[in-house]
Amino acid sequence: MRKDLLPQIKEGTGLAWLFLGFVLLIMAIFSRVIWVNSHPSWEMWQIKYYQSQIAQYESKLEATQNPMLKKALEQQRDNMKEQKPEIKTLILTNGKIEHCQTCHLGIEEISDSHPSQALGCVVCHGGNALSLDQNVAHAGMYGAGHPGRLEVSQLSCGSQTSNAQCHSGHTRSEDNQVDLVQSSLMVNKGGELSMIRYMHGLDKSPKISIKSGEIASQVPSPFNGQPLEQKLLDNCLEVCHQSNGKLPEQASSANGCESCHVLTGWNHTYQGQDVTVKGTAGHGLTHRLTTQIPYTQCNQCHNQGMPNLYNTQFDPRPDLARVKTSSESSKETPSDRLKNVYQPGMVFTKCEVELDCIDCHTRQEVMGDGHFYATEYQSLKIQCYDCHGTKERRPLAWTVGTPDDLAFEEEQVNTNFPRMNTGDQILKTDKGEELPYIRQEAGGWVLTLKDTGKKYPIPLVYGSGCQQDPEAQSSNDCHKCHDVSGNLKK
Template identity: 45%
Template sequence: MKKTFLLASLLLILIVILALNQENTPSWTRYQKEYFTEQISNLQVQLGTVDDPTKKDQLQQELASYQKRKPEIINIVLPNGKVERCKTCHIGIEEISNSHPSNTFGCAVCHGGNPLSLDKTTTHAQMYGGGHPGSLDVVSLSCGGTGANGVSCHAGNHEQAKNEADLVKTSIMSTKAGELSVVRMMFGYDKSKDIPGLTKGQVGFLYPNPLQGRPNEKDFRQNCLSQCHQSGGVLPTSISTKNPNPERTQGKGQVESKDIQGNGCEVCHVLTNPTHTYIGADTTIKSSKIGRGMVHSLTTQIPYTQCNQCHNQGNHDPLKMSFAIRTDMTEVVSDWKAGDINWLDRLKDYYLPGEIFAQCEVSLDCIDCHTRQDVMGDNKLHTSQYDAVHLQCQDCHGTKEALPRTKQIEDPNDLAFEEKITNPKFPELKNGDEILMTVKGEELPFSRHQGSDWVQSSRVTGKTFKIPLVYGSKCQQSLMQQGADSCHKCHNRSALHP
């Protein structure tokens, strides 16, 4: 009996000692040890698959380095002399982009917070957007702020096109002004597309009395205006109903969660998977927590699969004030890693059942057609999707009366050259090159004159496509019929008849 009591007492003392030791051990040392363990495991797996002696020796040296490594405080000294310690905890985090190296920009310029602290609560206090610095309510402080070198980022520039943090707030995707306008006109509240009192940067969800107190006003706000992929609205998503924080069930395997939201800039520029979980190397960001990008990385090569996380998920019914999610989305989501073999795969993934389209709309990615001002806004408050879109079919294909509008590059400081910085797939652009221009005057630098042909280069894959021209063809479409709907009357493929 005494022996049992003694053993129990020793065990209790041991547990207390371990608990106290755990409490007194800084959390950053635990994060670093978890990261070292994970890297060691990954390297051991790689060693078992490598036969090349040089590569194997390199891996063994790297493995030995991690096995000897001890936790330590990591200081990043920026060009302006300021010190940040964020990577002491976030030791495995990915570099955000080649254009924003952490040893030059640091972390706080985008995320805010207190980068000298090693205490989680203190460090994360006053972070912009609660960890989502691209949210439009804080984007002027993050993306629109000033770098460590004193240079303005995406706001405050002389060229309006470079002030994306300001322009994006006027984007029709940010304001939801289009849906607000259509529904109000349908109910007879407005005679035109203009919405009384709606101002630049104001989200449609915040518009006072959008349906003037009608019983379905609440449903309109919740099911239509709140589902916005740039203004922080809740997004419908095809994730498991085992989601720890489900808000509403939209159908089989479909839930809405307060953790799955549109967060401004990052909802396009940080790629996500269907479960919105992190799969990178930062051990502080648990993979089970939803509402994250796949890795801590920005991209301007935005594939259609990213756009599809918000668009073409289903249909809004403006009469019932409801949203019906596609019945085939489960199949699309389960196959998202497979990649596209041909344009028929894209057809299955991208287009809503019953929708009519032209083949080019499926072969290309969304950003191959939609321009910078289409997506980022042009500083004007549009309440019509037609007015907001800067590209028409004739901008690439011309009309039966004339060839597309073009521009010859003559200025080495032309904005078209900026695409080379933001996109490695950008084909080399030189003075003297001829590119296409939209009717509204926006450059299309990925559409080039090559010999006797016009060629479109994909901004995502780099693949090239020859652009067929209407001029000189058998097309009899009139100049007044240049909207996509008109072109679809002849180019009328569908999911059932591809």
């Protein structure tokens, strides 16, 4: 063979291999398209779910040296490898059929009190439970996948069906949370509007500007058409729990019930087992409701900064970046918690740092009591003396008298609370709201923390050396002596 032809032969061979590789790639893509088109999307989601589960088992196997655990994990992994796509049918206790979990395989049970076997998915989410086509199945869903949004909460959380009597329509008004929540200041922002109008001289005293079923952003000309009116709407009245509003710095369209009862991370990204939404923004950490709400959830709206009511601007706290990257609340050091709970410049007492927000703020304060208030102070049901008493009297005790006492309801939705019996002693606020998480025990009054179940003995003012003024009993008065915020400067 002539040596001068070798470069041309090699070049031709290289081109041939390149062409062959290109043909194989086209064939692979074409085959993939054919395979995908011949398999419905629900099969793809199930395959992806099984693959994610196998990967998790593999990761656990690499992390353990325990022979028995390894054997169990290997068996579980091998069982998962044998799984084949199939239509998943959920038969409810009322005989109805749903196919939602055909795609949403592995999704978490929403809560112990909302079992999917009894309630299913559609009663809360809406949509078409029988369709396996994504567009058809999701058509008519409440709140675009967020059934806790305020504008659809009567259809979802307040639903009344043949197999469910939910959070509306009860004889006892306290059980109709969907109705009551409309009167909460966090929902209607009536107090925010009334105070801003008062501070700018538009009202002689704080007064209610909203009507029943209305929210502050719907009030015609809430700022009397003054130049700051649009800023007031954009920066204040249309954020957080409002209809169509968004929580600060997040892309979720959730609000209302979900703002509190679905725990989220700062990036609001789903981290559960349902691969159809895994890693996507605008969701809770998992598909799970809770009444055990840590302060970190509250802080995603509160204590992010300070609103300036004069120019309707919001000034972020200077250490917010550090707070977002800090440890989970259960892993915080006391020093970190002191810095994370409140923003610099605020005053607070020791118990306000050690407890979570829900350990002080009552159900009616947060969820509303059916009445509309012009100020936050008017809507508060609890003051320091409701737990600690004054130097002239002890806190008000209440004896649980009957099995239908409202105190039992809160005990039932939080497994951290000690079991309650008729005859038990609990506290009651001066405004008449029961505090079932505060019980009389041998050593005195004891608060059970709602999130962790830890017990917290309550020191009483009565019989102590406290020299408080019985006529000055607001939290601001208590802060004058018991402020611990100075520790932040040390």
